[in-house]
Amino acid sequence: MTLRILHYADVENAYDDASGIGRLAGLIKELRDEETIICGSGDNTGPGVLSVVTKGRQALDFFEAVDPDAETFGNHDFDHGPEHLLKLVDESPQPWVCANAFRNGDRFAGTQGAVPWTIIEAGNTRVGIIGVAHPETVGINPYAGDVEFTDPVPAVEEGISTLSGRGVDRLIVLSHLGDDTDLARAVDADVILGGHDHDRLVDCVAGTLVCRPGGNGRFVLEVSFEGEAPTATHHSVADGPPDTEVATALRNRAEAAGLMDVVGTAETPVVCDMMASKRGESRLGNLVTDAFRTTADADIAVFAAGGFRRRPPFEGTVTAFDLVGVMPFDRELVSLRVDGETLCDVFRQLALAHFDDAPHWFFGHVSGASIVWDDVANELRSAHVNGGPIESTKQYDIATTEFLVENDTLFPAFRPDDVVEAYGLVYEVLVEYVRTVGLNPRLEGRIQRPTLDPETVPDRDWPFSPE
Template identity: 30%
Template sequence: MKLLRKLTLLVATLALGAAWAAQPDFTLFHSNDVYEIQPVKRGKLGGAARVATLIKQLDDGRMIVTFGGDAFSPSIMSSLLKGKQMVNVFNKLGFDVAVYGNHEFDFGPEVAEQRVKESNFPWLSSNLLDKRTGEPLAGGVRFAVTEVNGVKVGFIGLIDDWLELTSPGDHAQYLDYVTVGRDLARKLKAEGADVVVALTHMDMVHDEELAAKVPEIDLILGGHDHGGMFKVVNGTLIFKAKSDWRDVGYLKVFTVPGQKPIAFLEVIPITNKIPEDPAMAEVVAGYVKILDEKLNVAIGETKVPLDARRKTVRTMESNIGNLIADAMRDYAGADVAIANGGGIRTDSVYGPGQLTRKDILAILPFGNVVISVKVSGADLLAALENGVSQVERVKGRFPQVSGLTFTYDPAAEPGKRIREVLVNGQPLDPNKTYVVAINDYMGRGGDGYAMFKDAPRVIDERSGLLLAKVVMDYIQAHSPVAPKVEGRIKTVK
């Protein structure tokens, strides 16, 4: 345990008394929203090999390993392997039970069902059914019960209605999570479960509603929110870990006859201070090798040189900026797309000739996802003003656009540079609502795009595909590509 920086966040539900001197009846190891088996944040956080070390260190035979959904997508590796690597890693880590997340269905229900068949553990789908059969979708189960150290622990898996964010197929049927949660929790308790745990993949506000309305649920271990959070509502502990194994939750659970269990939660950061398990590191390295081989495969052809030079993408319309913005708008079905020039890297010119996956990942290396937001015409104008406000300093906020054209005066005062904006050929209406495709960095207000930070999402950060994959798919669909500089951005002479 000396390896671990443990952050004790919460002692939930009851006074401790002398019970803490005893060993817990069982423990839970929880993570959620894991897209990468490699470490993230430049190798500082996460990584399956470190998680393997931690699981081996903590497991005393009474530990249940749970997962709160979202694994099969999105990542570049998953775009190639359709999440197969995630299931293999989860199996080797000894996962015991999981709930579906929306990204489990990014490749459709058939692929999801195949991944479920490959899993050595059940995937819960209590309120997501196949309307043809009334059974859980894609080979999932309604509930699971396990006995640990003489304690019967029942699990149910609940989601909120995110079906429109992914591709669960025409036969998916969503049921209310409160109603299903109450019915199943009561059923499990009636059949002898000492503790009922809900694994969920929904917004925190819905977890809170579930806890408030279904006291029969003893613990809620969730997902869908990537930032890590915990709360106690109606005596029920709700916990979600940070995404990509940046941390995990370790819960010591003590049962109390006739009352809710006592749960002691530690949030453990997964840092480079935790050594990698050699066997798991070898598994990960094997997948990285496969990825490297597959990245050198051509995805299409460009008939023209693609200009990704820094000064081009940060100061003027560029043909590669047009290509990227067009791909974003096409994917999102948006009125307009804006790509920040600083997200386009390599400072190089590509082609004419073949384009590989490796080329696109070099050009778009940041792992951003495409989202779309609803903004007023006035806010869209403000976004463009922000985009050209530091053009003379060659800043990354410069906008590459699709679906609109604009004229600006670089000599004018920042904030007053835009002279004309046409959206799909029509003058910008400051009172009209437009759907704008952007990346999640801009959606967080990055590069000065504060007007997007709180804008209503159409495609949100948890649902959008990786920008690099969006562009790859677009090139594959339209190859050979020949994007042009065509007057989308004009300067006053």
């Protein structure tokens, strides 16, 4: 028999499709044999609706079904903070392998069994596996907190040196770096199994096979060592046999969390595409900011451009699952008290004018105010709160997300010291608002952009935009 590796990575939101994860598990089970190694390259616990409500524990249903041999850390595995990830590591059936993650000077999750590298026996073959996470994980995901990620190249080099001295036949790297070109040129491994980048890949770099399965659980990557050099093949999960136990377990988690409860009815479809998220006023943006402002009893609510996840439109009966899907964020709604001068700065920052590389048409969302923005001059022409002019010394209460206060790049005007009160998780706020008020948001001219040239704005965002 021939050594084979079955590889998955960046499963992410696929957990929100129970039948799809069932097929992913079923396909892996169908393809494996006694000389097959199963492994993952990170971002296999989140993000997604089920991930945010279970703190990533929905991944355990998949892990327990396929019983992987090794897993490394991706940036989204830290979405709920290091402590929740430590619990997942402790409860997962597979060893977690990462050579470049440390906390307080010790190997991250070492107490829970994580190791920098490991040896797996597959038939008569001894396979050494080294894992590395992205060195900028904390910058990508601030929820990684105080975990330190070092340069992956020397970490892999040390692993290869150690494993080579232990008589391994093959050397495999599990990487969540995205682009593995530099790593492949720097180290002498047989295969680098990548993640982070969601595009499928099969390449040979400096004699090393570099490959990725692609994102969202759509493909399983098979690496075969039959022949002189390893080869890689992608298998479509859509063709996989369903594992009904996994699918049922995920559906049960959704039911237990109340996600399948119908909370409202959309008589007119509410589009949840890129335009609704990023162009400024939209029915979706008005719905969310109205929920924020009402819950916090604030003067104004604001939300960032791009703050929503794109999903199919809300139409007909809408469940809690549907609503959480556009905002699956594990952060709280907060209110801040600021003066009128600061409030005008907040309105200017809705335009992302301070970002040099943001598309010119990006704009955030607002409730309780009306804004006129000049896209040619890149300036705020006017702004009113509840129909009246803004007074520079008057105090105003703004409702927004905890993340936008902690992140000092999107709204630099926000300061943590300005926070007055917290009101619960943002997705719970949205669900309760729709349950109480209903689902009939309207466009009201809250954000007017008289100089924006519509010809310079894309008009469709496949697949969730109307034709």
